[in-house]
Amino acid sequence: MHAAVxxxxxxxxxxxxxxxxxxxxxHEVLVDIVxxxxxxxxxxxxxxxxxxxxxxxxxxxxxxxxxxxxxxELLYFVAPDGxxxxxxxxxxxxRRRAVPLPADSDxxxxxxxMNPGMxxxxxxxxxxxLPPGASVLVLGATGNAGRLAVRIAKHLGAAHVVAAGRDPxxxxxxxxxxxxxxxxRLTGGEDDDAGLADAAADVDVVVDxxxxxxxxxxxxxxxxxxxxxARPLAWIQIGSVAGPDITLPSxxxxxxxxxxxxxxxxSVGVSDILAELPELAEQFTAGTLSADPLQxxxxxxxxxxxxxxPPEQRIVLTPGG
Ligand SMILES: NC(=O)c1ccc[n+]([C@@H]2O[C@H](COP(=O)([O-])OP(=O)(O)OC[C@H]3O[C@@H](n4cnc5c(N)ncnc54)[C@H](OP(=O)(O)O)[C@@H]3O)[C@@H](O)[C@H]2O)c1
Numbered sequence: 001m002h003a004a005v006x007x008x009x010x011x012x013x014x015x016x017x018x019x020x021x022x023x024x025x026x027h028e029v030l031v032d033i034v035x036x037x038x039x040x041x042x043x044x045x046x047x048x049x050x051x052x053x054x055x056x057x058x059x060x061x062x063x064x065x066x067x068x069x070x071x072x073e074l075l076y077f078v079a080p081d082g083x084x085x086x087x088x089x090x091x092x093x094x095r096r097r098a099v100p101l102p103a104d105s106d107x108x109x110x111x112x113x114m115n116p117g118m119x120x121x122x123x124x125x126x127x128x129x130l131p132p133g134a135s136v137l138v139l140g141a142t143g144n145a146g147r148l149a150v151r152i153a154k155h156l157g158a159a160h161v162v163a164a165g166r167d168p169x170x171x172x173x174x175x176x177x178x179x180x181x182x183x184x185r186l187t188g189g190e191d192d193d194a195g196l197a198d199a200a201a202d203v204d205v206v207v208d209x210x211x212x213x214x215x216x217x218x219x220x221x222x223x224x225x226x227x228x229x230a231r232p233l234a235w236i237q238i239g240s241v242a243g244p245d246i247t248l249p250s251x252x253x254x255x256x257x258x259x260x261x262x263x264x265x266x267s268v269g270v271s272d273i274l275a276e277l278p279e280l281a282e283q284f285t286a287g288t289l290s291a292d293p294l295q296x297x298x299x300x301x302x303x304x305x306x307x308x309x310p311p312e313q314r315i316v317l318t319p320g321g
Contacts (some may be wrong), residue, residue: 002319003060004301009048013061013087015298021083021092021286023171033077035111035295038304039063040239040317045085046305052265053184058233062086062317066107066114068091069316074101076110076281078274087298089319097270099277105285112314113148113284113291118273119238120149120207121280123263124156126272128205128234131237133159137200138207139182139218139227140241142170144291145313149207149291151181162200164218167195177214192217209285212243219252229256297321 001020002272004013022255023030044050044198046061062085064078077098079086101110120138140146142165153161163180165171167185174180179225192214200206200222208215217278219235226233235258252258283289294313296304 002087002283003058003084004062004298004317005060006046006057006061006307008057009046010225011235012302013046014302015300018060018084018088020090021094025190026192027094027096028080028092028096029069029127029210031069034066034068034074035089035293035316035318036062036109036114037293037315038089039115040241041115042085042087043305046051048229056269058255060086060088062088062091063118064111065091066101066111067091069093074103074105074107074307075099076114076277077100078277087317089298097274098307099281101281102285108295108316108318109283109291110281112279113144113289115144115279116145116291116314117148117152117280117284117289118276119145119209120152121156121213121238122162122273122276123207124205125155125236125270125276127261127263128236128305130156131159132157134204135160135162135202137162137164137196137203137206137218137222138180138209139147139206139215139262140239141165141174141183142167143209143239143241143311145239146207146209147174147178147312148289148291150174152177153205153207155283155288160203160207161204164200174178183308184224186212187215193221201225204231204233206233208235209239211237211240211246212240216246216248217275219246219248219258223252223256223258226256231257233258235260270290275288300306 065086075098080094096193121274164184298319
């Protein structure tokens with residue numbers, strides 16, 4: 001079958017051929033791939049930097065996708081372990097890791113949105129269930145996951161959502177129609193402290209996609225501005241687009257009732273992640289949540305890998321062209 005194949009962690013995958021995988025037991029089925037999302041997680045596996053990467057090459061990237069079974073059923077699925085990834089004509093699906101989709105759902109939107117969507121959905125359901133009426137700060141709200149996190153926090157019961165991010169135009173959209181009650185522009189300068197202190201001093205939960213310097217700055221600004229330092233604050237680490245590390249002064253952990261937790265593969269069990277997928281998929285099918293997929297034929301994977309992508313869009317590779 002045709003597939004995207006990574007031969008070196010230093011180069012984009014190339015369109016090539018590999019043996020078609022075969023189902024290994026009663027739970028597995030071979031599906032025609034309709035669309036597979038090119039998420040940051042997929043890129044980091046393909047360049048060998050993801051924390052789950054074991055260095056094996058060649059490999060077929062792709063961690064999830066939408067496929068059609070031989071009977072015509074449409075499934076969203078998370079790829080099982082030990083089989084080629086989803087950027088291929090066919091993929092093995094473990095039905096226990098799959099969610100049936102209504103026949104009229106948009107497979108491209110679902111393939112684009114489930115990974116960024118599940119980052120906050122799983123965090124706010126499985127790591128730090130949202131207190132009703134909570135106030136939430138989304139740090140790094142201008143990416144695909146952050147934008148969805150604003151909506152998802154509201155959907156899961158937040159009364160007030162502060163969206164903080166770099167891009168002024170996308171922040172404005174988040175404030176106008178994206179569900180954010182307040183937006184804070186992050187420039188990396190000292191004004192950020194004042195903006196975060198004003199808007200987010202008393203939040204209950206932070207959904208953090210940034211880490212690195214912006215998180216160091218945000219922690220300082222939010223913790224020092226809190227009216228009641230004993231008020232619980234859950235800081236959920238989800239992404240690290242601004243840097244892999246922070247310096248964390250020990251005093252922060254003594255001076256405020258803050259808990260730092262992460263959410264992702266490992267800190268949340270596979271079965272817990274899978275249990276959340278049907279309800280999340282339903283939100284995309286029902287239109288409560290939406291995504292903007294950019295369809296690219298699988299044959300063009302090598303070019304697509306490095307092509308600039310409008311930030312509000314997510315590439316989905318489509319073997320069908
Ligand atoms: N743990 C999980 O379960 C999970 C699941 C899915 C994704 N993730 C992670 O979540 C992160 C975001 O994923 P995504 O799908 O939203 O990616 P994305 O669509 O590429 O968005 C990333 C955004 O980060 C912003 N950004 C980059 N550097 C920044 C900086 N220094 N300061 C402020 N903003 C910065 C950019 O916005 P601007 O253009 O405004 O700068 C960009 O739009 C990634 O690290 C991904 O791996 C985690």
